[in-house]
Amino acid sequence: MxxxxxxxxxxxxxxxxxxxxxxxxxxxxxxxxxxxxxxxxxxxxxxxxxxxxxxxxxxxxxxxxxxLVPGVKKYIDSEKQKIVDKLQGSSNRDGWRTELPKTGLGDNVLVQMRDEKQKDVTWQGKCSGTVYIGGNENEGHFSLINEACSMFAHTNPLHLSVFPSVVRFEAEVVAMTAAILGSKEKASGGQICGNMTSGGTESILLAVKSSRDYMKAKKGITKPEMIIPVSAHSAYDKAAQYFKIKLWRVPVDKEFRADVKAIKRYINKNTIMIVGSAPGFPHGIIDPIEELGDLASSYQICFHVDLCLGGFVLPFARKLGYPVPPFDFTVQGVTSISVDVHKYGLAPKGTSVVLYRNREIRKV
Structure with missing residues (x-):
């Protein structure tokens, strides 16, 4: 109808x-x-x-x-400003010099330095992650470091012929560090090399730059990208900015480890490297280095392992019988490693090592 x-x-x-x-x-x-x-x-x-x-x-x-709710943004901004004001006012800057003195201070320099040092916190054994020194000022390790620093304070390792002693010591530190991280094993390839740096951040920066340049020479990548878990160190953010690399931060899994499947989804023709930590700083958990190494090998990209914190712990923990998973150059796919000697290597602050699987990666 x-x-x-x-x-x-x-x-x-x-x-x-x-x-x-x-x-x-x-x-x-x-x-x-x-x-x-x-x-x-x-x-x-x-x-x-x-x-x-x-x-x-x-x-x-x-x-x-x-x-967007009226008053909320203003409240958040005011709370942020309180924190900024607190940080900026955390030290009493009255009496701080802002210009060179008109006359020299003579021996008074040391007197003032000693007075100021008295204001420092007593940190030995009380400030985890701050300074790694065995013992205290009255024990041998502390005194040995003080004497060594005093002995070589006025050297310049750039001038090899003038200071061959410093060159030798650097080479030995690099070689010994490489030895505990797999350089003597057949799986490493026997060409591990590297150099000392001023800290973990510089080691990571150099590893990232070397990986970028190596991938450009090897695969012609001119728009580089790297993939890291969110638990990775902030030095990778700096490296991405410095060296014009697109950075992908990928969520970790439920155990706070690097998510291999998630990282794989981000790999493309411009990927130069992936990253793992052993352990990562936020959680102290070792990423699945072996699986990440397999992933890097299958795509023929670089793989950097951040051992800044664990480099002088894991090899010895394994010798003591602890179940430490693979983490060093014995893992196929690992192309570079950063390890801080000034952490559990107990060297003075400002001492790190960056290692490469072979000379080809380093020389670019």
């Missing part, structure tokens, strides 16, 4: 057709532009989700929405 069409509907159809016919050229122009705008917005959203992950994106959206 057919129902009669109401007169008002016919009138509406006529009006709509008249409108469409009148503005048809404009609609034909606006529709693709509007569709393109929507597509770009969706693309941006999916890109943010891909970079940050869905959970982080939702949290960021919720926080942005909360800040």
């Amino acid at each position: 057919a129902f009669p069409i109401p007169p008002w509907l016919n009138q509406y159809r006529a009006s709509a057709n008249s409108f469409l016919s009148q503005y048809e050229p404009l609609i034909l122009l606006i529709t693709p532009l509007f569709s393109l705008l929507i597509a770009r917005i969706l693309q941006s959203i999916f890109l943010v989700i891909h970079e940050r992950g869905l959970k982080a994106t939702i949290i960021s959206f919720v926080m942005s929405a909360i800040k």
Whole structure:
């Protein structure tokens, strides 16, 4: 049974057709532009989700929405400023010199230095992650370091012929460090090399730069990208900025270890390296180095292992019988390692080593 069409509907159809016919050229122009705008917005959203992950994106959206509530943003900004003011006012700067003195201070320099040192916290054995020194000022290790630093304070290792002693000591430190990290094993290839640096950050920076240059020479990558777990050290962020590398930070798994499957999803033709830590600083957990090594090998990309914290612990823990998983150059795929001698190597602050699997990676 057919129902009669109401007169008002016919009138509406006529009006709509008249409108469409009148503005048809404009609609034909606006529709693709509007569709393109929507597509770009969706693309941006999916890109943010891909970079940050869905959970982080939702949290960021919720926080942005909360800040739109009247008074909330102002409150957050005021709390941030309180922290800044506290940090800036944490030290009493009254009496601090801002210009060179008109006359020399003579022996008073040492007197003032001793006075200021009295204000330092007694840190021996009480400040984890700050300074790694065995014993105290009255024990042999501390005195040995003081005497060694005094003996070589006025040397310049850039001038090999003038200071061959320093060159020898650096070479020996690098060789001994490499030896405990697999250089003597057949799996390492027997070409491990490296040099000393001023700390873990510099070691990581050099490893990243070497990987970038090596991948450019080997695979022609000119728009480099690297993939790291969110638990990795902030030095990789610095390296990405310094050396113009796109950085992907990937969420860790439920055990706070690098998620190998997640990292694999980010690998593309521009990927130069992936990263693992043994252990990572936030959680003290060793990433699955062996699995990451297999992944790097299968894609023929570099793989850096951050052993800054564990480099002088894990080899000896293994000898003591602890179940330490593979972490060094015996793992195929590991192309570089950073390890801090000034941590559990108990050297003075400002001493680290960066190692490479072979000379080819280092020389580029």
